[in-house]
Amino acid sequence: MSDSGEGQEDFDDLGTSPSRITSPEMRREVQKAVAWTAVIGATVFLVFISRSLLVIFGAMVFAAMIDGGARLLQRVIPLKRIWLVSIVLIVTAGFGYWLATYAGTQISREAAQLPEIVEQQVGVAIAWLEKQGFTVDQADVQSMAGSLVSGVGTVTRAIGGIMGGLTTILLISIIGIYIAVDPMLYERGVAWMLPRHRRSEFYETVAKMGYTMRRLMAGRLVGMVFEGVFTWIMLAAYGVPMAVLLGILTGLLAFIPNIGALIAGALMVLVGFSGGTDMGLYTIFVYFLVQTFDGYVVIPLIAKKTVDLAPALVLAAQLIMGILFGILGLFLADPLLAMIKVALEQRAKRTDEKLKNQTPETADGT
Template sequence: MDPLPVSFTRKVLIASAISLAVVLGVWFLFHTAQIVLLFYVGVLLALVLHAGAGVLGRYLRIPGVWSLVAFLLLLVAAFWLVGRLLAPPVADQLNQLGDQLPEAVERLEERARQYPLVRRALDQLPGAVETVQQTDWLAGVRGLFSVTAAVLTGVAVFLAVGIYLAADPAAYTHVLVQLFPVARRRRIAAVLERLGHVLRMWLLGRALGMTFVGMLTAIGLFALDMPLALALGLIAGLLDFIPNIGPLLAAVPALLIALMEGPTLALYVAALYLGIQALEGYLIVPLIEQKVVRIAPALNVIGQILLTVMFGFLGLLLATPLIVMLMVLVQELYIKDVLEAGRSRPEPG
């Protein structure tokens, strides 16, 4: 038999099998995206817990699992203390914010109608402003804290995944490494270690940035005699987890409330938010990029939009860490292992 047809048929079958596997993989990921994303949240939580337990274990000289238990107890105590001190005033201010935002939108409409061009535009959208005024502006924020079955299930899933992974991460990485050929296992283990380090540093940078933004925002708004400074600072700190888009969303309620007091205060508030973001960009972000990978802002925004359209709020929340993970994998497994394989020295000039 002529070997050429057999070779061609084999290549066609291999290509067809690969194409089918890709299609099935995409279909599976799309239909299980929420579960996969929750699992990824659990992985991020495991990285934080494992790192914190390691530091605490070295300081207290206690073994791995017990250091994790001690770190979890320390976290619970810290959250209880912070909640005991800050929860009542913050909850009261969030309720006031929800009551005042519709009034702020109404006043903004009244001022905007003083300009003929804006008035004509609003007249062409009958009922739009009324719909906005009737919207619960804090529905998204309150939804994060609402006790629903879906939220409880999601929290239980990523907490369980995070704690189990943090208790014995080597066992799970060993199983994953075993899925690869023997010759590649050491390299895959090194890539996983690099990926874990990068994600831990990114999470640490985000935590520092969120704390920085939340505290400075609350202090700055208080200095401007702005009402609801604590609630607005909390919102700014939480939304700062989402780079680029989060700070814009956080500034909206603050500007609306400031406009109720007058345009001068609104300008000061806008300058405050811009100044804080500039400080974070020059202080926190460079520190993150020294230990992580540099993400082009345009790539980050595109990823956030795509993942939000595909998977909703959870996709927006996890867009940046997913992009970080993808970039590390591309650098390690494609650029270094494929494009730069066998290069013993840099190319001249």
């Protein structure tokens, strides 16, 4: 026993363990360093998986579109959700099949002629600028056009990263269908990981996000159909070449606010001026008529009352997301911004409610 006591005394004489920090100041600095390391590590991890997270968000957007269609059908057809979702998917697949087969021949023929017409009209515009006294180098313009085409190809390849664009679309579709069939299953799964006192707030925020997303996508789809069909009818009535192709491009690009309308308008005007000045001026009139009616009548009636986003903020988000994630980020910038806005509004609402529920004594800290 004495030997054991002497050994313990000898061990105590050695002092504290070298891994133990006795200084409070040093301990606080180490804790700060660990916290910053964790933050940096989490940020790097999120950047690493950001493209996968964007694919998941794209699937949620696709699920919201299916869910919106199923809810509309449920008002007139009292069927189970699985059948309503199936009807929406069958109608969507049927439209895609018609677009690829029945209209595919004419569209592909017109699409082959479009680059040549655009190039010719760019040359006409350069000649007009030179007559006005501007010096335009044809080689520089061709170089810029080549860089643009190369950039578009690069962005297109970047849609799916390593997996490729088709795989990304397939993943978004499959995950979106699973979510649309039983969205409550995934909501309960996420809520289960949260503290009990946070679950009611989570369900409220998710319900608001789902409603907002459905309204946003409904407005987007109605706007796409309206712009595409109305553009096609107006251009075909005047005899503008490639009216079908321009209508389809206008409708598809309407999914991207701001930027999509500018691209569609530029293509429409270039093709219009290939048939003369009068036709070119008519295409300008059609473009402004369609965009004005869609922006001030169609969208406000459906989505703008629910999702009121500042145009400059949307454009900035599109530029950032487009640079970071390519076309996929450009398509999802607006929905992502809307969801962030809803989350911040819900948080501010709960904070205001807590402040209102506080008594004067509690607010004064007495």
